[in-house]
Amino acid sequence: MDISEIRIRLLENQRDMLRAFASLTIENCLVIRDIKVIEGPTGLFVAMPSRKLMDRCPECGGKNPLRARFCNECACPLESERGERDVRGRPRLYADIAHPIHQAARDVVQGAILAAYRAEFERSQQEGYVAQSFDDLDYHAYEEAEIGG
Numbered sequence: 001m002d003i004s005e006i007r008i009r010l011l012e013n014q015r016d017m018l019r020a021f022a023s024l025t026i027e028n029c030l031v032i033r034d035i036k037v038i039e040g041p042t043g044l045f046v047a048m049p050s051r052k053l054m055d056r057c058p059e060c061g062g063k064n065p066l067r068a069r070f071c072n073e074c075a076c077p078l079e080s081e082r083g084e085r086d087v088r089g090r091p092r093l094y095a096d097i098a099h100p101i102h103q104a105a106r107d108v109v110q111g112a113i114l115a116a117y118r119a120e121f122e123r124s125q126q127e128g129y130v131a132q133s134f135d136d137l138d139y140h141a142y143e144e145a146e147i148g149g
């Protein structure tokens, strides 16, 4: 796998653990966006783009995130432990949209993105730094609550 380009958009003054968004271009052919660089308790890690898993309300059929305690449509209470569990027994609330298939690929992707993040962070400490542009992505649309899971 030849990584052609990585773009890093640093996020400043975050109250949460999200440090940057990244986009990854593979072999000048495929771009993966919405990759997150997150500062976890044991250091930086990369989270692939994901979507919230949803299910349907038993009362009205409305769609709700698995973490919702009340239906968005009819406000009836929902069971608190819904959906599947992962291998560690934690609820699966998100599903990756794009992700490396095996550990070796995961290591390559994460290593490259974290290296690019650190380089971008270094640049940002210098005078006259201009953040890289991601043209059409609207970062304000992200909810802070999306980062966990």
Ligand SMILES: [Zn+2]
Residues within 6 Å of the ligand: 057, 058, 059, 060, 061, 062, 071, 072, 073, 074, 075, 076
């Ligand atoms: Zn409902």
